[in-house]
Amino acid sequence: MSKDIRKRAAELRRALHRHNYLYYVLDEPEVSDAEYDRLMQELIAVETAHPELVVPDSPTQRVGAPPLEKFESVAHTIPMLSLENAFGEEEAIAFDKRVRRFLKTDSTLIYTAEPKMDGVAVELVYENGSLKEASTRGDGYTGELITPNIRTINTVPLTLISSATVAIPSRLAVRGEIFIPLEAFEQLNKERLDNGESPFANPRNAAAGSLRQLDSGITANRPLEIFCYGVGTVTDLEFTSHWEILQALKALGFRVNPHSKPRVKIEDILIYYRGLLDSRHEFPYEMDGIVIKVDDLALQKRLGEKARSPRWALAYKFPATQETTRMLGIDVQVGRTGALTPVAHLEPVSVGGVTVSRATLHNEDEIKKKDIRVGDTVLIQRAGDVIPEVVKVITTKRTGVEKPFEMPAACPACGSKVLRLEGEAVWRCVNANCPAQVKERIKHFASKGALDIDGLGDKLVGQLVDKGLLKSYADLFALDKATVASLERMGEKSAQNLMDAITRSKRISLARFIYALGIRHVGEHMAHVLAGAFKALRALMAATAEELWTVDEVGPEVSESVRAFFDNPENQRNIAGMLEAGVALETEEVKKELLAGRTFVLTGAMESMTRSEAKARIEAFGGKVSSSVSRNTTYVVAGKDPGSKLDKAERLGVRVLDEKALLECLKNPAAY
Numbered sequence: 172m173s174k175d176i177r178k179r180a181a182e183l184r185r186a187l188h189r190h191n192y193l194y195y196v197l198d199e200p201e202v203s204d205a206e207y208d209r210l211m212q213e214l215i216a217v218e219t220a221h222p223e224l225v226v227p228d229s230p231t232q233r234v235g236a237p238p239l240e241k242f243e244s245v246a247h248t249i250p251m252l253s254l255e256n257a258f259g260e261e262e263a264i265a266f267d268k269r270v271r272r273f274l275k276t277d278s279t280l281i282y283t284a285e286p287k288m289d290g291v292a293v294e295l296v297y298e299n300g301s302l303k304e305a306s307t308r309g310d311g312y313t314g315e316l317i318t319p320n321i322r323t324i325n326t327v328p329l330t331l332i333s334s335a336t337v338a339i340p341s342r343l344a345v346r347g348e349i350f351i352p353l354e355a356f357e358q359l360n361k362e363r364l365d366n367g368e369s370p371f372a373n374p375r376n377a378a379a380g381s382l383r384q385l386d387s388g389i390t391a392n393r394p395l396e397i398f399c400y401g402v403g404t405v406t407d408l409e410f411t412s413h414w415e416i417l418q419a420l421k422a423l424g425f426r427v428n429p430h431s432k433p434r435v436k437i438e439d440i441l442i443y444y445r446g447l448l449d450s451r452h453e454f455p456y457e458m459d460g461i462v463i464k465v466d467d468l469a470l471q472k473r474l475g476e477k478a479r480s481p482r483w484a485l486a487y488k489f490p491a492t493q494e495t496t497r498m499l500g501i502d503v504q505v506g507r508t509g510a511l512t513p514v515a516h517l518e519p520v521s522v523g524g525v526t527v528s529r530a531t532l533h534n535e536d537e538i539k540k541k542d543i544r545v546g547d548t549v550l551i552q553r554a555g556d557v558i559p560e561v562v563k564v565i566t567t568k569r570t571g572v573e574k575p576f577e578m579p580a581a582c583p584a585c586g587s588k589v590l591r592l593e594g595e596a597v598w599r600c601v602n603a604n605c606p607a608q609v610k611e612r613i614k615h616f617a618s619k620g621a622l623d624i625d626g627l628g629d630k631l632v633g634q635l636v637d638k639g640l641l642k643s644y645a646d647l648f649a650l651d652k653a654t655v656a657s658l659e660r661m662g663e664k665s666a667q668n669l670m671d672a673i674t675r676s677k678r679i680s681l682a683r684f685i686y687a688l689g690i691r692h693v694g695e696h697m698a699h700v701l702a703g704a705f706k707a708l709r710a711l712m713a714a715t716a717e718e719l720w721t722v723d724e725v726g727p728e729v730s731e732s733v734r735a736f737f738d739n740p741e742n743q744r745n746i747a748g749m750l751e752a753g754v755a756l757e758t759e760e761v762k763k764e765l766l767a768g769r770t771f772v773l774t775g776a777m778e779s780m781t782r783s784e785a786k787a788r789i790e791a792f793g794g795k796v797s798s799s800v801s802r803n804t805t806y807v808v809a810g811k812d813p814g815s816k817l818d819k820a821e822r823l824g825v826r827v828l829d830e831k832a833l834l835e836c837l838k839n840p841a842a843y
């Protein structure tokens with residue numbers, strides 16, 4: 172083998188590690204996905220031709236390790252302790268007093284605080300810059316080796332970055348929390364329910380279950396991420412403060428939560444806590460509080476630890492998102508695919524500041540498994556914007572009057588037959604024209620990720636369907652203003668707004684349109700995959716099940732479902748009707764170019780959308796969203812309370828857009 176090939180393999184590995192870091196850790200990619208794929212394919216080709224060039228930390232080695240027989244145990248050289256909890260401001264203040272008393276000092280102490288992630292603690296061991304071992308916390312002293320599973324997580328570096336500020340140590344143990352973001356968690360549970368598997372109770376259980384797989388191929392398909400927050404054994408590096416450790420971890424290529432609060436006194440930590448508590452639902456992941464740490468490592472050492480937790484740190488928790496309440500009854504809702512979902516009707520209770528009176532029970536099997544009866548006292552849980560759910564029954568509260576639940580023998584909305592197919596967990600109403608199904612389908616059709624028709628809410632859809640004005644999607648485009656204006660709670664103005672929104676929705680990307688159709692097993696992501704593969708609706712409609720199946724990521728379930736959908740004459744008529752009414756599909760290529768080459772930086776809070784939504788919308792037009800302002804930034808979008816990024820934009824002369832201007836730009840990117 173020539174030296175050139177060896178050199179090329181090393182070059183490719185280096186480039187791929189770097190692009191992985193830029194994309195996953197910094198969220199600031201420098202190359203397109205296609206370019207990344209090309210480099211990866213080249214490395215795979217080189218390694219296939221010369222297997223002796225494969226090294227364990229090659230970017231190609233994240234997936235594909237053979238399944239383990241069992242997990243080996245490993246001792247943590249420095250124990251992974253737990254934290255003492257505090258639940259109110261007084262307890263946080265008492266912590267500061269306690270620390271000062273222990274240190275016999277009256278002077279102000281400096282703390283660094285971080286979000287407390289609700290996930291699974293792990294330790295990652297690097298030798299000479301390469302990931303060697305990864306383990307769970309276990310009982311704090313001994314954990315389980317889960318190295319192949321951890322390797323699959325893209326935000327975990329396989330090799331470290333050497334920089335002028337931090338040289339790579341010969342041995343470094345890093346600690347962090349593995350978690351699953353909320354949206355991905357919901358998606359994962361939806362897929363599990365569709366496949367007849369039990370859903371995970373919360374993102375933490377989902378993360379734990381995903382890490383506990385003997386086959387890392389399963390873990391690879393789970394949306395796991397990491398934030399690192401500390402170190403275990405370290406050689407060669409000297410630190411004097413916790414904040415320094417976090418900075419060094421960042422420099423070495425680890426993902427560190429950017430919402431930390433460095434080096435302030437306890438009063439400011441309390442303000443930080445309140446700020447995070449108020450905004451916690453805007454975060455894409457779950458936090459269960461903050462961790463306050465004495466910043467000075469010499470002081471940490473003096474403080475030492477108690478039996479199970481250090482004296483220098485405190486977990487100041489957010490109010491619980493679990494509560495107990497009584498279940499008054501079980502309603503059965505009919506979804507857009509006819510699925511009957513039992514929903515708990517609860518005595519209203521405040522959970523983490525929001526009143527909850529309903530919770531999902533998922534399906535019949537879940538109710539049976541948890542033995543949930545009407546009249547039970549139940550533990551309910553709310554996570555982010557996820558629909559609240561019943562976790563378990565508090566059986567000790569049973570009095571004997573509780574009634575077991577039976578699924579209805581007929582559809583509660585239209586009275587038609589209900590059917591539970593073999594291998595499925597759900598009962599379905601067989602009547603495709605069931606008004607409850609039609610309403611849900613239209614709501615889905617008009618929802619944000621689909622046609623995004625503003626103003627077409629639950630009540631209005633209900634009236635339109637009940638009055639027979641809406642039977643199919645195509646009917647939407649035949650509505651006239653006078654009819655809409657004559658409906659309850661509607662007037663001239665709101666009718667006009669709706670008509671405008673419907674007109675606007677006619678120009679839509681192929682992917683959104685496919686998603687809007689509500690084909691079973693075709694979610695937003697799959698719709699993108701199909702749009703990318705077939706480019707035109709006609710081509711997709713004409714594809715055979717086998718052709719569909721050859722597309723990457725498309726399995727037999729999706730291909731059969733897509734085929735069945737387009738084979739249905741009613742669906743064909745409906746689509747023809749929409750195209751006739753002027754629905755114009757834009758292919759991804761055209762759309763992708765509209766904001767190509769433009770980089771956005773978002774700062775401050777927006778009113779009409781979350782940051783991740785804004786990001787998705789910009790990216791849909793081919794724009795890039797970056798987290799730091801530079802001369803290459805095209806626009807800085809400033810929401811409410813913008814940060815220092817706005818100052819920097821002004822300094823560099825970067826154009827600043829307010830929220831309204833951003834919305835205009837997204838509506839009509841070509842004009843901007």
Ligand code: IVH
Pocket residue numbers: 251252253254285286287288289290291292308348400401462481484486
């Ligand atoms: S520091 C000795 N920082 O909370 C101090 N822990 O209740 C060790 N956790 O097992 C922990 N986010 O899994 C620390 N920013 C953070 C954290 C964090 C989450 C978890 C960690 C730990 C548990 C202790």
